[in-house]
Amino acid sequence: MGNSIMTSCFVYRDPRVLRVVALSGGYDRATSTSRLQRCAGMSASFSRALTEGLSVQMSDAEFESALGASVNSIFKAAAA
Secondary structure, eight states: OGGGHHHHHHHTTSTTOOOOEEEOTTOOHHHHHHHHHTSTTOEEEOHHHHHTTOOTTSOHHHHHHHHHHHHHHHHHHHHO
């Protein structure tokens, strides 16, 4: 999202634009979701931020809990 975040916020308001998708750009989840919240109505594709903190050593319950928390934080940022 970098320095073009404000440009992206205005582009998606153009009636010819159906959807703008933001990428996490390698930022951690906290930074990615913070930047996403600045631009209401934008969709997100945060593969790196989504998997942050997940580990093969986690139990199924820990993994599901961590993944659920990640999904929720990204969803809340996109819905803001």
